[in-house]
Amino acid sequence: MRVQLIGLGSIGKNLLKLINEKGSMIRQEIGEKIEVVSVSDTTGTVITDGMPLTTIIQAKEGGGLRTLESFEKISALSAISDLESDIVVEITQSTKDGRPGISHVLKAFENEKGVVTANKSVLVSDVDLIGTAREMKMSLRYEATVCGGLPVFNLMDYCMKPAKIVSVDGIFNATSTFVISQMELGKTQMSARAEASRLGIAEKDQRDDLAGIDSARKGTILHRRIFGSDANIKDARIEAKESEVAVGVRQVTEVNSAGVTVEYRKIDGKGIYSNAVGPAMVIRFNTDVMNHITLFTDHDGPMESAATVLNDILLSRSTKVT
16 A cells, blocks of 8 residues: 655654554555655655655654655645555644645545545635545545544444434543643643643644644534534634643533533543543543443553554555545
């Protein structure tokens, strides 16, 4: 299976590590290896041509991709059009308008390539990529966009068919939980935020995490999937503020037929939210016939998200339509 990688941040580097380390499992699962044919970031594109993936990681962590001999100053869009591949993995940073990620996904569809993404912003803009994929009969998988390593959409797609989801609530942002947990241990907010960046669990702009924007994106994706809406990020009611980050609270997101709400709430030490310590996330589905189904992880970060992306790549081999 030939894969093009667009975006080489923390998730991208961990994805390359996993592909390199899990070669035997991958062959056993899909009967062939994953060949990463190109890697693009904002500086240009490396055409790998059999290059060890560890070399690409080392270059990125050193002087950048441009230090490699096969580096070309061509955009990701050109790489998608000009190089042969089966899957485009779009994991660039989330942005306010979803671009350039949206353009990458549409270009992949135009070239009859499936897409796997962890980029939340491409799914909450004015462009309905899920609908477009369905109309064009293209594969689009996005498990890692909501709560990283938790199997949110696989649970919905394969384990909850008899149930009607009435609402969803939870702690969707690991960075805010981590920062507050560190403050509860006596650390300053500044040092906690610096540690979150060092660990790679924070968005590039931490205001997205602490002011509820990241959670609102995730909630909006869920609203579109569950209620069939055309809601975008502008429709979410974001009441969380950076100034409210404090000991004893957690950032809570609610998704129901009326919309998406994100706010900070005090925790009383009894409910499920009180279990969220460190880079933890919780998501609870409230249904008509299966009552409450809760997913929990005490650690969500770039490795967990990368593993989810790899799982989507493997599933894409046998799934043509989202």
